[in-house]
Amino acid sequence: MLFITNREPKGSIRFKRDRTYKFDLDKNAPSNSVYYCERLEKDSYKEIGANNLLSRLKDCEAKQLLFFIHGFSNLPEKHIFPRVEQLQGYFDQKQAGLIEVVPLIWPCDNDFGIIKDYWDDQKSADNSAFAFSRVLQKFMAWRDEAKEDDPCLKRINVLAHSMGNRVLRETLSKWDKYDLANGVPLLFRNTILMAADIVNESLEEGEKGRLISQSSRNVSVYYASDDLALRSSKISNLKNKVASRRLGHTGPEDMRKTQSNVYAIDCDNFNNKYDRPKGHSYFLDNGDDQIGAVFEHLFNTIKTGRVDVEGNINRKHILG
Structure with a gap:
C-alpha cells in the first residue's frame, strides 16, 4: 500500500530513497516535510519518494485513484491502515481494477482524553495544510512535466472523513493563497465529505470550503443528525x-x-445501526461485515461520475 504523510519519522527527516521509515507517534506536530512511502506489511514501511510514488500510481492497474483523509485521534496501524484495507477490499469486491485507495496520514494526538485530543488535532489539521498543499503543487508540476504521448489519465477522487474535512478545506485554502494565481483547478472527479467536522456553512460563497466545490466535479455530503462523535465535537x-x-x-x-x-445525502436511518454507539464511521459496512448502503452509494458515484439523488432540483437524498 502506498501512502503520503507529514508525520515526522524517527531518525533523520531528510529524504533517502528506500530507507526504512518509522512513525514517531509521540510527535504530533505536523512536519514541514512530506514523506512518500510504501507499507510493506504491518509496522514495516519504506520511503520511496514523490516521483516514484506518482509514477507507480500512474502505472497501476486501477482506472481511478481515491485519496483517503482520516479523522481525528486516528493512528496508522490501529485505525488508518485497517480502514483503508477494508475500503480497498470492498472496492475490489465490487469491481477489481477500478479503484486504488491511497491514505494521506496527518499527525493526530497520542494523548488520553477526547476533548484535549480533539482541540490538539484541530491545530494539527490546520497546520498540516501547508504540507499537503505542497503535495498538490508537486503533483501539478509532475503532471505538467509528463511527455505529451504519455500523460496520466487516472481520474482522481478524495474521501475525507470527520476532521479530515478540515485538513482538505485548509489544504485547498493554503494552495490557493500561496501557489495559484486564478483559483483552484478542477482536479477531483468526486469529493466525498463523510461525517464532516466543519461548520455547515463551509461550502457557501465567501467561505474557505467553497474551494472544495470549485475543485471538484461532484461534492457528496453524507450526514446524520444523531452522530454522537460530532456532538462531542460541538x-x-x-x-x-x-x-x-x-x-x-x-x-x-x-x-x-x-x-x-x-x-x-441523509444517512440518519442507519448510521447508529452501522456504527454502534457513535454513529460516526458508517461509510463502510453495515455492522455485520457486509457492504453498507453508504459504500454502495459512493461506489456508484465514483464509478459513474454521477451522484444518485431523488431529485436534481434540491440535490438531496435520503438513504436507507
Whole structure:
C-alpha cells in the first residue's frame, strides 16, 4: 500500500530513497516535510519518494485513484491502515481494477482524553495544510512535466472523513493563497465529505470550503443528525467559543447558497445501526461485515461520475 504523510519519522527527516521509515507517534506536530512511502506489511514501511510514488500510481492497474483523509485521534496501524484495507477490499469486491485507495496520514494526538485530543488535532489539521498543499503543487508540476504521448489519465477522487474535512478545506485554502494565481483547478472527479467536522456553512460563497466545490466535479455530503462523535465535537468547540452546527450533522446549512455540484445525502436511518454507539464511521459496512448502503452509494458515484439523488432540483437524498 502506498501512502503520503507529514508525520515526522524517527531518525533523520531528510529524504533517502528506500530507507526504512518509522512513525514517531509521540510527535504530533505536523512536519514541514512530506514523506512518500510504501507499507510493506504491518509496522514495516519504506520511503520511496514523490516521483516514484506518482509514477507507480500512474502505472497501476486501477482506472481511478481515491485519496483517503482520516479523522481525528486516528493512528496508522490501529485505525488508518485497517480502514483503508477494508475500503480497498470492498472496492475490489465490487469491481477489481477500478479503484486504488491511497491514505494521506496527518499527525493526530497520542494523548488520553477526547476533548484535549480533539482541540490538539484541530491545530494539527490546520497546520498540516501547508504540507499537503505542497503535495498538490508537486503533483501539478509532475503532471505538467509528463511527455505529451504519455500523460496520466487516472481520474482522481478524495474521501475525507470527520476532521479530515478540515485538513482538505485548509489544504485547498493554503494552495490557493500561496501557489495559484486564478483559483483552484478542477482536479477531483468526486469529493466525498463523510461525517464532516466543519461548520455547515463551509461550502457557501465567501467561505474557505467553497474551494472544495470549485475543485471538484461532484461534492457528496453524507450526514446524520444523531452522530454522537460530532456532538462531542460541538461540545469541544463551544468550550473554545466556536458555536456552529457541523456539516456532518445537518448537511449544508442552505443548499441554495452552495454550487450546483453539491449533493446532500441523509444517512440518519442507519448510521447508529452501522456504527454502534457513535454513529460516526458508517461509510463502510453495515455492522455485520457486509457492504453498507453508504459504500454502495459512493461506489456508484465514483464509478459513474454521477451522484444518485431523488431529485436534481434540491440535490438531496435520503438513504436507507
